[in-house]
Amino acid sequence: MEDYSTVISGFGGQGVILAGKILARTGMETGFQVTWLPSYGPEMRGGTANCTAIISSELIGSPIVDNPSALIAMNPPSLDKFKGTVGEDGLIVVNTSLVDEPEERDNVTVAGVPLNEIAQEIGNQKAINMVALGAWAKFTEGIDLEDVVRGMELTLTDMGKERFIESNGEALKRGYGYIK
Amino acid sequence: MSDKATSVKKKDMTKVVGKPDSMNDTHFSYCPGCHHGIINRLIGEAIDELGIQEETIGTAPVGCSVFLYKWFDIDVVQPPHGRVSAVATGIKRARPDKTVFAYQGDGDFASIGTNNSVHAANRGENITVFFINNTLYGMTGGEMAPTTLIGQKTTTTPGGRKAKDFGYPIKMSEMLARLDGPTYITRQAVYDVPRIKSAKEAIVKGFRNQIEGKGYSLIEILSACPINWGLDPVEAVERIKDEVEAVYPLGDIIDRG
Amino acid sequence: MGEMQLMRGNEAIAESAIRAGCKNYFAYPITPQAELLQWMAVHMPEVEGGTFLQAESEIGAINMVYGAASAGERTMTSSSSPGISLKQEGISYLAGANLPAVIVNIMRGGPGLGNIQPAQGDYFQATKGGGHGDYHTITLAPSTVPEAAQLTYDAFDLADKYRTPVTVLADGMIGQMMEPVELPERKDREEIPQKPWATTGAQGRKGNVIKSFALGGEDLKAMNLARFERYEEIKKKEVRSEEVNVEGSEVVIAAFGTVARIVKSTIRLAQEDGLKIGLFRPITVWPFPGEQLNELSKRVDTVLTVEMNSGQMVEDVRLSVKSGTETPFYGEVGGVVPTPGGILEEVKQYV
Ligand SMILES: Cc1ncc(C[n+]2csc(CCOP(=O)(O)OP(=O)(O)O)c2C)c(N)n1
Ligand code: SF4
Ligand SMILES: [Mg+2]
Numbered sequence: 001m002e003d004y005s006t007v008i009s010g011f012g013g014q015g016v017i018l019a020g021k022i023l024a025r026t027g028m029e030t031g032f033q034v035t036w037l038p039s040y041g042p043e044m045r046g047g048t049a050n051c052t053a054i055i056s057s058e059l060i061g062s063p064i065v066d067n068p069s070a071l072i073a074m075n076p077p078s079l080d081k082f083k084g085t086v087g088e089d090g091l092i093v094v095n096t097s098l099v100d101e102p103e104e105r106d107n108v109t110v111a112g113v114p115l116n117e118i119a120q121e122i123g124n125q126k127a128i129n130m131v132a133l134g135a136w137a138k139f140t141e142g143i144d145l146e147d148v149v150r151g152m153e154l155t156l157t158d159m160g161k162e163r164f165i166e167s168n169g170e171a172l173k174r175g176y177g178y179i180k
Numbered sequence: 181m182s183d184k185a186t187s188v189k190k191k192d193m194t195k196v197v198g199k200p201d202s203m204n205d206t207h208f209s210y211c212p213g214c215h216h217g218i219i220n221r222l223i224g225e226a227i228d229e230l231g232i233q234e235e236t237i238g239t240a241p242v243g244c245s246v247f248l249y250k251w252f253d254i255d256v257v258q259p260p261h262g263r264v265s266a267v268a269t270g271i272k273r274a275r276p277d278k279t280v281f282a283y284q285g286d287g288d289f290a291s292i293g294t295n296n297s298v299h300a301a302n303r304g305e306n307i308t309v310f311f312i313n314n315t316l317y318g319m320t321g322g323e324m325a326p327t328t329l330i331g332q333k334t335t336t337t338p339g340g341r342k343a344k345d346f347g348y349p350i351k352m353s354e355m356l357a358r359l360d361g362p363t364y365i366t367r368q369a370v371y372d373v374p375r376i377k378s379a380k381e382a383i384v385k386g387f388r389n390q391i392e393g394k395g396y397s398l399i400e401i402l403s404a405c406p407i408n409w410g411l412d413p414v415e416a417v418e419r420i421k422d423e424v425e426a427v428y429p430l431g432d433i434i435d436r437g
Numbered sequence: 438m439g440e441m442q443l444m445r446g447n448e449a450i451a452e453s454a455i456r457a458g459c460k461n462y463f464a465y466p467i468t469p470q471a472e473l474l475q476w477m478a479v480h481m482p483e484v485e486g487g488t489f490l491q492a493e494s495e496i497g498a499i500n501m502v503y504g505a506a507s508a509g510e511r512t513m514t515s516s517s518s519p520g521i522s523l524k525q526e527g528i529s530y531l532a533g534a535n536l537p538a539v540i541v542n543i544m545r546g547g548p549g550l551g552n553i554q555p556a557q558g559d560y561f562q563a564t565k566g567g568g569h570g571d572y573h574t575i576t577l578a579p580s581t582v583p584e585a586a587q588l589t590y591d592a593f594d595l596a597d598k599y600r601t602p603v604t605v606l607a608d609g610m611i612g613q614m615m616e617p618v619e620l621p622e623r624k625d626r627e628e629i630p631q632k633p634w635a636t637t638g639a640q641g642r643k644g645n646v647i648k649s650f651a652l653g654g655e656d657l658k659a660m661n662l663a664r665f666e667r668y669e670e671i672k673k674k675e676v677r678s679e680e681v682n683v684e685g686s687e688v689v690i691a692a693f694g695t696v697a698r699i700v701k702s703t704i705r706l707a708q709e710d711g712l713k714i715g716l717f718r719p720i721t722v723w724p725f726p727g728e729q730l731n732e733l734s735k736r737v738d739t740v741l742t743v744e745m746n747s748g749q750m751v752e753d754v755r756l757s758v759k760s761g762t763e764t765p766f767y768g769e770v771g772g773v774v775p776t777p778g779g780i781l782e783e784v785k786q787y788v
Pocket of ligand 2: 214216
């Protein structure tokens with residue numbers, strides 16, 4: 001498998017931190033090495049939060065990368081800040097509910113997904129992060145949608161939030177299904 | 181057009197809109213519904229009213245108001261966590277002709293800095309201290325402070341504060357009022373217009389005491405922290421009225437001016 | 438050993454301390470170690486006889502540690518750089534009174550209030566004494582979350598064995614990041630050494646006294662010499678370091694903690710460019726693995742030290758290498774973390 005280093009970025013409250021934890025858990029449960037690193041401190045208050053999740057078949061040195069293989073940008077400042085960093089053959093999942101889809105870059109796939117609309121359709125505004133992860137899973141090899149669903153279930157169970165498993169599962173599937 | 185441009189500067193007219201002259205246009209970085217911003221602004225208005233912008237030296241404590249230096253156009257010193265009253269003492273002793281204020285959170289004033297807070301009061305230092313009591317540590321993530329109410333849930337009292345393990349809500353203002361040093365000690369709030377008016381008067385009085393050489397003034401202000409209380413801004417105000425004031429009643433505690 | 442768990446460094450350190458038999462934890466909140474305190478607030482009360490107490494300040498916390506350690510219980514405090522500075526007087530007293538205790542420093546940018554980003558600016562403070570007087574603390578520098586858990590566990594044993602405070606020197610990155618961890622087993626009471634010297638009440642024995650005070654010159658000299666004899670033993674038995682990819686490398690990077698793990702990524706990047714570089718990683722930064730580095734330096738031309746400060750460990754590196762070895766330095770400061778690519782650019786000057 002290739003390494004997946006994913007930067008997830010958005011407003012505080014868009015579920016950035018949780019989405020990253022779910023990715024890391026997914027990688028761990030699927031038998032890979034993982035790291036997860038959040039941005040932290042008062043700068044997150046009201047502003048933009050981000051985290052980096054790395055899934056790799058080899059030992060992970062740095063938990064931050066110069067050129068991530070994927071970016072999930074949930075709001076405009078996130079896209080501006082990170083779009084230039086995505087590496088060769090990389091992926092950008094962008095929330096077209098809030099941001100115009102950026103122009104295709106050489107060797108970078110851009111997947112525009114209206115995260116807010118899809119989350120609204122399934123009646124769970126908070127699940128935009130899961131819709132995004134679903135879309136992300138469409139592009140990975142070695143990690144399937146079912147793996148992400150399991151990562152989500154385990155993470156939420158540990159948090160005592162089992163009641164959100166069903167609708168988050170639905171959101172993951174809708175995000176996955178949106179990419180044709 | 182900037183906020184400031186809308187303000188009326190002529191002496192004979194009353195300013196109705198815009199920020200005080202002693203403050204600039206930088207936006208507060210406090211959370212929605214936080215009372216720090218209101219308190220900062222009242223201090224700015226008091227500085228304007230007394231015409232002491234160029235005479236005032238402020239302090240920016242370690243806490244959510246650490247960025248205080250960004251929105252005031254005055255000289256500001258940033259002390260170590262808890263040491264604000266001691267640093268303010270140093271500034272005042274070196275520049276007795278200037279007006280010096282200490283601005284301190286409850287963690288800062290009533291926990292790590294208690295010894296410095298008590299001794300500045302006991303010496304009757306001629307400074308003005310603003311003590312912002314939001315019943316927890318805002319900046320570091322909502323931990324218990326000595327001011328936290330019994331039963332209040334914080335990130336370090338997940339089951340609610342129990343007196344048996346962590347003691348009782350500390351009543352700094354009442355405690356310091358027992359000393360002979362202080363001149364003026366009062367507790368205020370800023371959640372509605374009458375309270376804001378009263379708080380403003382107390383702030384002006386605290387500064388005036390210093391200017392007139394009357395000694396130590398402490399203005400405690402009950403402040404909302406909706407984010408760490410897990411409440412929306414309106415509920416946070418209700419909490420102050422219903423729960424916080426029951427432990428920390430409003431009003432002047434001593435006035436020996 | 439238990440199952441794999443995904444944990445933050447701060448949480449893994451806290452849980453590992455509980456499993457090592459830590460019964461008393463005293464601390465004051467500070468970023469980026471707040472989760473450590475929060476974990477203890479939830480889980481220490483579940484331990485039989487366990488104490489979690491949020492102190493009124495770091496000075497309060499370290500002196501509570503002094504008390505609980507005197508009473509013979511496994512004891513810990515944690516903080517980040519500014520709070521660790523406040524604890525220095527207490528750490529000096531712990532060392533002077535020969536008390537075992539564990540101090541965790543999740544370093545951030547300094548000096549002064551600095552910022553809350555990861556940094557390694559407290560290396561001198563941690564390894565050269567820190568407070569007043571003539572002493573050291575054993576200082577362990579983890580570079581991953583599982584290692585932070587293991588070294589915290591080991592720290593309690595080392596502290597008891599040598600009757601000395603032990604510092605776990607990590608930083609904001611290790612404190613905040615999550616990695617899979619297999620936590621060590623919970624220690625039984627019987628596995629923890631008896632402490633006949635502790636002040637537990639003089640029942641059927643002569644009274645014990647815990648103190649760092651000795652008015653007479655000869656008395657204090659004897660106390661200090663005895664301590665330094667133990668330090669010699671520690672230097673012989675407890676030095677730990679790691680070498681990666683050093684065979685046949687002309688350039689070796691010396692780095693500890695967070696930087697060392699980043700260098701592991703640099704090594705891989707270098708391989709893609711056809712370059713071979715190695716890593717020398719002190720795990721105990723006091724005592725510093727000087728002999729190990731000296732041996733290694735006989736086989737390489739250059740030891741490049743990389744740190745998140747303006748050059749602190751590099752002084753120990755220069756004291757250790759064989760003469761003639763090139764010892765350049767590359768540092769990032771202000772809470773800026775060096776990247777694998779940035780370090781590679783630096784290395785390329787020397788290969
Ligand atoms: C010596 C030291 N210890 C701890 C901290 C971490 N710290 C920063 S702000 C703060 C407390 C803030 O609480 P408070 O004073 O009540 O202010 P608030 O944010 O609630 O306004 C703490 C503990 C620090 N900066 N320095
Ligand atoms: S955390 Fe609390 S005190 Fe700090 S800015 Fe937000 S509301 Fe205000
Ligand atoms: Mg507070």
